[in-house]
Amino acid sequence: MHIIISNSSSEAIYTQITNQIKKQIVSEELKEGALLPSIRKLAKDLQISVITTKRAYEELEKEGLVHSVPGKGFFVAAQNQAFLKEKKIKFIEEKLLEVITECHFVGISLDELMDMTKLLYEDQ
Structure with a gap:
């Protein structure tokens, strides 16, 4: 740990x-x-x-x-799988919020962010 x-x-x-x-x-x-x-x-x-x-x-x-x-x-502790998935979703939402905040700061539009996200997602 x-x-x-x-x-x-x-x-x-x-x-x-x-x-x-x-x-x-x-x-x-x-x-x-x-x-x-x-x-x-x-x-x-x-x-x-x-x-x-x-x-x-x-x-x-x-x-x-x-x-x-x-x-x-x-x-x-043993984790309920639905609970664990919800925790993971919450974690992702927190990370996305950080990215969105940075995008606002830098001046990246929602469309630009969506394009970047789509490209990165498809590369995985």
């Missing part, structure tokens, strides 16, 4: 952790049943508070993305 914390981000550190782990679960980089690093190990690796790591894991557990086993740690 790879997590990068940005001290210059406006997002809280626990939110950065939560979002990065979510992305790894949705992209299936972290598979069902995978053991996450212990709260203390992740805190040590990221050089942050154990409380911050604990909060991130608790948020993931509330969302049903991980589950805890007392004495063993946190594991990636």
Whole structure:
């Protein structure tokens, strides 16, 4: 599991952790049943508070993305396929919104964006 914390981000550190782990679960980089690093190990690796790591894991557990086993740690939970697809769609929508924002900034029209998207899509 790879997590990068940005001290210059406006997002809280626990939110950065939560979002990065979510992305790894949705992209299936972290598979069902995978053991996450212990709260203390992740805190040590990221050089942050154990409380911050604990909060991130608790948020993931509330969302049903991980589950805890007392004495063993946190594991990636089994994902409902419809739920997983919805998460992936939401991820794509967020990325598209970033692209659309950049297009507005640069002055690219919707037609130009659609043409670019079509060309790139067909090349895949």
